[in-house]
Amino acid sequence: MTEILDPQFWFFVAVTAGIYTILGLGLQIQFGFAGLLNFGHVAFMAIGAYTMAILVVKAGLSLWVAAICALVVVVPVSLLVGLPTLRLRADYLAITTLAFAEIVRYVATNEDGLTGGSQGTINLSGPGTTASYNREWLDFVEVVQGWLSPILGDLASRDFVSMLIVWMIALVAIVVLQVLVRSPWGRVLKVIREDEDAAAALGKYVFRFKQQALAIGSLLAAVAGLLHAFQFSFFSPADFVPLVTFNVWMIVILGGTARNWGVPVGAVVFAILYAGTRFLDFAPFSWLDPDERAYLRMIVIGLALILLMVFRPQGILGRRDEMVME
Amino acid sequence: MSDLPQLVLNGLMTGSILAIGAVGVTLVLGVLRLLHVAHGDTMAFGAYAGLFFTGLVGDNLAVGLVGAVVTSAALAVLVEYVLWRPLRRRRAGMVGLLLSSIGVALVLRHVLFWVAGADPKQYPVDLMRVYEVGPFRLAQSQVLALPVAVVSILFVGWLFSRTAIGKQMRALSDDGALAAVAGIDVNRTIVVIWILSGALAGLAGVLQGLVQNSFNPNLGFQLLLPVFAAVILGGIGSAYGALAGGLVLGLVMEVSTWQGFLGGVPASYKQVVAFAVLILMLLLRPQGLLGKARLR
């Protein structure tokens, strides 16, 4: 119970919230603004993370170069995925993207030679060796810690620095998205969101706008994937299950689709709920073992989703007239 | 397990389970315009319910099957009254329905995890017993499951072609507004659709639990995308299409591993074959192999 007072724990939670914020912003652009029902969001998180790790471990690139390559790779992949799928009806787009994400996960799990298989990145150099990609990031974090510790003392832990970096990136993303959304480009997206045919009748090439929304969102997912990889120094296909996509959906809906600032709110609420359940070691929760608490968490998330859809489809921050759940 | 006739048999087994599952999904999709993500977890529920009822009466699989079918149908009807009907009244759109279905799926799956635990369970069949029938080697579970699957498929076929309620469901699936005007009691037919969908899901779950040797609550999600693929393959809203689509997909999934096909697809990628079929169908022929082009 004393853990609840330990700031280090909350820095860790904040990192998670920040990563989910970035994921949420990506989905926000795709769904809240372009109306794309992307259920394969986690796939681009995986592609970003794996591309970087593979390039570092197998091609010997520097982490920073590998990260940039990973981001560059994501754009054409998202365009490729979008090419056939963006013309589909909403729910078919949902299952197609879900299927795509599962394919990515299957490949990651089965192609041991490429991705380290189900054991994850530790296995990237082959069995019997322990691969690591994260050296340069950890060094960088140490340097930043060195700058901060004269001012902040013990507070300047690794998680603290990660939190700062993640949230700085998240803030930049929010600002950029706000600019985009208020721009003429964003205005067209709002038309497309509500009535594609009206947009086409006015001469807008709907497909290209959707592609761009998909690409931007996927880029953000990849950034989140990279940050996840940096933070944990290790990942495996199990980190990229459909559940992650559903979590992000929850966050975006909670925050109220169509509002960028709703996303960090949703992410923070979500992260607190997730982390907070471990503090429930008083009755009646103490009667549950950790597994059961995890299940309870998921049940609560499922119920929350249902209740939101029934009672407040516009989310916490959304306004009724902005509701995009028609 | 690499010779063709055996793979064909396995394909028919897998396929009939997919077919039975797909009928429920296609009806709900066609009539309620709901992509029922929770269908998979209803199947998982059926698998566990079947196990429960089987154990209740001294390992009697028949009782287990009936119990699973009945409780799964009841579950589906319960959710209809508690969730779908209110949502329809509030004019929830496709997206709201889809997300609610995901919520139901999450709840169902994790209740199963909680109640039954994550460790694999199995039906009381003799895993070692193998029957040799001609070129085929059948596990005991398959010997039990296959006839049930065949009978069920025939039953569904009969239901839709010969009975009044079956025809009403087809009418509603083809054109909801018209059917309502033609005097079909929409709400009642919807309840019947949920009964059927839930029952078939429960049935499919039991069969899959049998055939899979051991299963956990993720059984549902693992079947979900192949079932959707079967639905698309057969044409949305068409019950016959779902049956055909399921069988074809099952065959494709199993036979694709045959080494005669350029070495064959590695067994662990069978699911990916289903995903690929799903994606290809949606891209190239979204109306299904049998359907008329009528999609957006």
Add this chain to the structure above:
Amino acid sequence: MLSVDGLRKYYDGIRAVDGVTFTIEAEAITTLIGPNGAGKTTLFDLISGFASPDSGSVALEGTDVTHLPPHERAGLGMIRTFQQPRTITRLTVRENLAVAAPDHPGERLAALLIRGGASRRREAAVAERVDGYIELFGLERVADDLAGTLSGGQRKLLEMARALMAEPRLLLLDEPLAGVNPTLARRLEELILRLRDEFGLTVLLIEHDLPAVMRISDRVIALDQGRVIATGSPGDVRSHPAVIDAYLGSDR
């Protein structure tokens, strides 16, 4: 200006459009009339690209557009409105109008990020035009309200104003006077005439209000059961026996 040749469209065995051929002169108002189900809106869909013909062709100013997607036809100056106004409820009236402006650099992602100045300048120019149309259509009071709060008549006005913002050469109006009170209808009629006289636009409209059709049309094309049964001046078409049959037969 516009010519259609042998257009056919069958839906589930029904011949919605069954071999329609005609030409539309530039800077004229042509009206399509016909009883319900005659195929008028389907024809509009075929002309504007929202449906693709089973056979036949559509040409705009000599260019074959039969297989062009709707947005490309709009880009060539063919702008259509819909029977039920498709105003964007979540945007304000101003935004609805602004978004219709064609060739806006700010709508291209690359241009937006790299050369923001061009976008800003265009926005300013667009804003001026938007103000102009708001005044022309008398929408000052609701200019900054969400389009979802507008009355039916106001939405019709907005729909038409938006079509004009898109800088059309050919305007396809689908029942612009339907469901609108008589005073507003008269205003719209005058506006349509002004479009031809002052703006030099070509207008093709579908309309059921026969007196209005008589008043504003240069030419009338009558459809029934997917086929053209008469074309000519309003007076000629009105007294054409086939037209009278079609209308009497369908109880109008």
